[in-house]
Amino acid sequence: MELSTRIMIPKGDFSLSYSDKLLLLGSCFAENIGQKLLNYKFNVDSNPFGILYNPYSIASAIRILKSNKEYMAKDLFQYEGVFHSFDHHSRFSSTREADCLQLINSRLTSSRAKLPTTSTAIITLGTSFIYHLKETGKPVTNCHKLPEKYFIRRRYELAEIAKICDNIMQELLVLHPQIxxxxxxxxxxxxKDGAHANQLSKATLLLAIDKIQQNYPNHVTYFPAYEIMMDELRDYRFYADDMLHPSPLAIEYIWQHFCESYMNKETLQIMKEWEKIQKAINHRPFNPQSEIYHKFILQTLLKIERITRKFPFFDSENEIKALKSKLI
Known part of the structure; x- marks a missing residue:
C-alpha cells in the first residue's frame, strides 16, 4: 500500500563520479547537498559567496569568480558595528573591516583556483523576488537585516528569470564547453512572501528552468527536489521546527533520490566504502586498549590509504588523525 504520491524521477543523462569537479551555487538546499557531497569526499566547491537565493545573485557570483575582482573597503558597508558585502551572505561579515575583506578575498582565491576544471555545476534557485538598493538600483544578494526602507523588492517575470538563467549557462559554457x-x-x-506569492515565485523558477532545459538539452537536467518535498514528503514530520525547512530526515531522503539519479555503480560503491570507514571512526569499543580494536583501527587506516591512493584529492587528514589518536 502506497502512503504517499511517488515522484517519478528519470535517471540523469550523465552520472557523477569522483573525478568530477563540482561547483554548487544557490539556496540553503545547495548547502545541504553540498555538505553531503563533501562528507563523501567529492571534489566540491560549495557556495563561495555563501547562500544565494535568487538567479541574479548566482549569475553575478559566476561573473565575479571569472573576473579578477578583489574586494576593497569601498565594496563594504557598515551597519550596527558590523561590516558586510551586499554580494555575500552574512557568514563573511565581521566587526573588523580587514577580517571581512580577508574572508571574502581568500574564499575567492581558492574558488578561482578550482573554477577552470569545473565539470559539473549544481544550481539551486530559491526565489524570483530580488531586492534592489533604492539609492543605486543595484540588486543585492543579502539585505543583512537592514530596514526595508533601503530597498525596492520586486518579483521578476518569467522572461527576465529565463534570460538570467541563460546568462548563467553562457558563462558556464565559456568556462567548460562540455559542462x-x-x-x-x-x-x-x-x-514571508505569502502563500500565493511564494507559489508564483516558485512557478516562475520552474518555468524558466524548463525553457533552459529545452534550449540546452545536452547540458541541462532538472532534479525535482521541490516536487519531492511538496508531494512525497508533504507530512509535517518531514519539516524542521519552523515548518518551512526540510528536516534532516527529509534531506536524507531527497539525497538518496539524488544519488539514485546521478551516481553510477562505481561511485555508489566508493561511497559505501567511505561510509564504512566513517562508521569505523565513530565506533566506540567496549575496550579501547584491546589488541583486537587496535587491529581494527590499523585495518581502517589501510582502507583510507587505499582509497586516497586511488583518489588523491580525498581530504582524509582529520579522519587519519582521529584514528591514530585512538592508538595512543
Missing part, C-alpha cells in the same frame, strides 16, 4: 548543469528549485518556502 553539465543540474538545476533544482529549493523546497524551502519563502513564507
Amino acid at each position: 553539465h548543469v543540474i538545476f533544482t528549485v529549493s523546497p524551502i518556502r519563502h513564507w
